[in-house]
Amino acid sequence: MNTKRIAIFASGSGSNAIKLIEHFDKSPEINAVLLLTNNENAGVLEKTEEFIDQVVINNDGANDGSFLTELMQEERIDYIILAGYLRKIPNELIKAYPTQIINIHPALLPKYGGKGMYGMKVHQAVLDNKETESGITIHLVNDIYDEGKILAQYKVELSPKDDVNTIQKKVLVVEHKHFSEEVEKYIQEQG
Numbered sequence: 728m729n730t731k732r733i734a735i736f737a738s739g740s741g742s743n744a745i746k747l748i749e750h751f752d753k754s755p756e757i758n759a760v761l762l763l764t765n766n767e768n769a770g771v772l773e774k775t776e777e778f779i780d781q782v783v784i785n786n787d788g789a790n791d792g793s794f795l796t797e798l799m800q801e802e803r804i805d806y807i808i809l810a811g812y813l814r815k816i817p818n819e820l821i822k823a824y825p826t827q828i829i830n831i832h833p834a835l836l837p838k839y840g841g842k843g844m845y846g847m848k849v850h851q852a853v854l855d856n857k858e859t860e861s862g863i864t865i866h867l868v869n870d871i872y873d874e875g876k877i878l879a880q881y882k883v884e885l886s887p888k889d890d891v892n893t894i895q896k897k898v899l900v901v902e903h904k905h906f907s908e909e910v911e912k913y914i915q916e917q918g
């Protein structure tokens with residue numbers, strides 16, 4: 728397999744982005760070469776500035792499919808990994824990368840997905856519904872939030888003592904354990 732170049736899109740604190748960078752720093756076949764964020768105040772910027780080139784866009788840029796597609800092609804990006812990225816990927820970029828954009832969602836889709844379902848909002852909905860389990864979904868990205876092909880799911884058990892913060896912590900542990908490996912496995916399977 729030729730060396731694959733991946734871009735990471737993130738909007739928040741960046742714990743998953745850091746795990747991806749650390750994981751692929753050890754890979755001879757896959758290089759994490761670009762971090763893109765739509766949030767100039769995102770914690771991911773400080774956490775990753777020593778390790779990866781960064782691009783900060785505004786929400787106009789996030790909505791501009793031509794701009795994003797040209798940027799990815801100029802940077803010779805093969806795969807785009809969404810790691811807590813909170814903007815809709817424009818259809819033009821999806822057309823250019825139909826099976827090469829991967830997202831992680833902090834719940835067991837199809838439950839608790841769609842517009843408005845991100846971050847702590849997801850965990851709050853799980854708590855409000857008194858779920859006894861939650862988990863993560865790793866999926867391909869299509870033009871509808873959280874409806875792309877599911878690549879993997881992992882569960883976490885919940886107890887009545889859990890609150891949104893403990894649910895978030897349990898889910899992040901599973902994200903950090905599995906996301907990088909699932910991304911690597913998928914990319915290697917594509918050849």
Ligand SMILES: Nc1nc2c(c(=O)[nH]1)N[C@@H](CN(C=O)c1ccc(C(=O)N[C@@H](CCC(=O)O)C(=O)O)cc1)CN2
Pocket residue numbers: 809812813814815816817830831832833841842843844845867868869870871872873874875
């Ligand atoms: N075309 C797609 N774009 C994105 C997908 C996708 O599946 N298809 N996944 C999301 C990630 N995500 C859930 O995993 C998600 C992120 C954000 C939202 C959302 O409702 N966002 C708000 C704006 C929030 C903000 O900018 O502060 C909104 O659209 O009003 C839902 C799901 C990434 N992109």
Ligand SMILES: NCC(=O)N[C@@H]1O[C@H](COP(=O)([O-])[O-])[C@@H](O)[C@H]1O
Pocket residue numbers: 737738739740741742743744810811812831832833844845846849899902
């Ligand atoms: N719907 C998208 C969504 O909610 N993504 C979630 O944002 C968090 C980002 O954390 P991080 O910035 O520490 O990686 C992660 O829990 C990820 O699953």
